[in-house]
Amino acid sequence: MKVMIIEDNQKKIDKFTSHLFSRGLKKDDIIIAKNMSDFAAKLNSKIDLFIIDFYIPYYNDGAPQPNGLAIIESITKSGSGDALLIAISSYPDEFPNLREIYESSGCILSDFQQVAKWKSTLDYLLMQLKSKLSFDFVIFCALEEERNPYITILDNGQDVIRGGIDCYDIEISNKRGTVVVLPEMGLVNAAIYAGMCIERFKPKVIGISGICGGFKDKVDLGQLLVSSLSYEYQSGKWSDNQFQQTPYQASTDHHTLTMLKSLLKAQNLILDLEKDFIGNRPAQTHQPQAVIFTSGSAVIASDDKLHQMSNFHSKVSGVDMEIYAIQQAAKISQCMPKNICAKVVVDLCDNNKNDELHAYGSFVSAKFLIRSIDKLFSEKENYEIFS
CATH class of the missing domain: 3.40.50.1580 (Nucleoside phosphorylase domain)
Structure with a gap:
């Protein structure tokens, strides 16, 4: 399976990749996009799971912007609408205002500080992918x-x-x-x-x-x-x-x-x-x-x-x-x-x-x-x- 991590914080990326490696994924199974430019360039790959951050810069060294909804819309329009989505954010205070629109798009919200919970949710999504694995x-x-x-x-x-x-x-x-x-x-x-x-x-x-x-x-x-x-x-x-x-x-x-x-x-x-x-x-x-x-x-x-x-x-x-x-x-x-x-x-x-x-x-x-x-x-x- 292929997982794309859309995140500009290297410490968070390292946490995500370490957990994915522990679940059997290999380096080639994981695609990193640190900004919207990276995300757009790599979206043509066949992705099964997206790990999304709310705030992503448009380009290298740019200031983070609230691009989460634009990312979800791009995923849907790209033909990857059957992929699984999880947004793991360090800003849980924003969840009440965003939950309805994110979850209506099939994206689960998870608090990065609650490590056990986002790991458990990620494990569940990986199990779902293994049970419905498909090939072209x-x-x-x-x-x-x-x-x-x-x-x-x-x-x-x-x-x-x-x-x-x-x-x-x-x-x-x-x-x-x-x-x-x-x-x-x-x-x-x-x-x-x-x-x-x-x-x-x-x-x-x-x-x-x-x-x-x-x-x-x-x-x-x-x-x-x-x-x-x-x-x-x-x-x-x-x-x-x-x-x-x-x-x-x-x-x-x-x-x-x-x-x-x-x-x-x-x-x-x-x-x-x-x-x-x-x-x-x-x-x-x-x-x-x-x-x-x-x-x-x-x-x-x-x-x-x-x-x-x-x-x-x-x-x-x-x-x-x-x-x-x-x-x-x-x-x-x-x-x-x-x-x-x-x-x-x-x-x-x-x-x-x-x-x-x-x-x-x-x-x-x-x-x-x-x-x-x-x-x-x-x-x-x-x-x-x-x-």
Whole structure:
């Protein structure tokens, strides 16, 4: 969580930060604004809790002014109206005149001299935040190896275990999210954890990155694939020795897919995504594509099985163990987040399987997810696709 302390008195700042540290917050979780200029510049960050002083100067070394109400109004207008507010003041004599207007804005008043009381109130607010923690986006990875690139590419991450969910919290362009490693590969684990995380964290976007298989003559080793539609190849009916497939489908919504296709067409995209990667690379690069995926919980290493799967949909190109579950979870959830599913082909579902391109595929797909999420949230400002 992020806390902004709007206070010009360093002794009070030290008291607040010391208490927050004792409750598990880290230095990067706390933003300090010592004047209105600082406050305005830092308000674009995602803030969960504001600790406010009544009197704040407009600029460095300026005289303190009664800016408390202006601060609250700015917070509301900035879109942070769901943040929690507490005003901790050294002037309790002013509370009777201010209480009604502050509390009508959801701001609790507390006397700085009554240390035990403001600490107790602050603890209560922190508990509220922990119980209603939300993220702008959640990314899933089936393997630890697939999550590792987010740790190396971004320098703002933090490991957290939440109710048994293995999270790595990150920020992308001031949007807060987490990268979740599934306990096991496969549709069942992906569906359960995607549903659980959507319900708990209420993200606007979910996604998955990592490695996948590909259909021969349709894709190439090392090629980045983005899911436009996915279906489950395991659903259907067995009768005697015959399996009649009933492939349930889920898709990427039109606005998101249009944005993703635009990104895939960017000049030198693969060169940009490969930048800073150290390790084995494909013999040659291939144009990324938006394709149809099929998903199931079994590893495919059979030409006959691939042929049967491709008979259902002539344009299916990628095969993996999780994408359909991620897209279906987004589709049927109450908040219906957008979904971005991108993986890199590391084998052609035959007996020639090895891990030579695993690190490459994990890195390139993770970097594409980061770029896509950044683009999608900027698109929100232009096209209101999250309305």
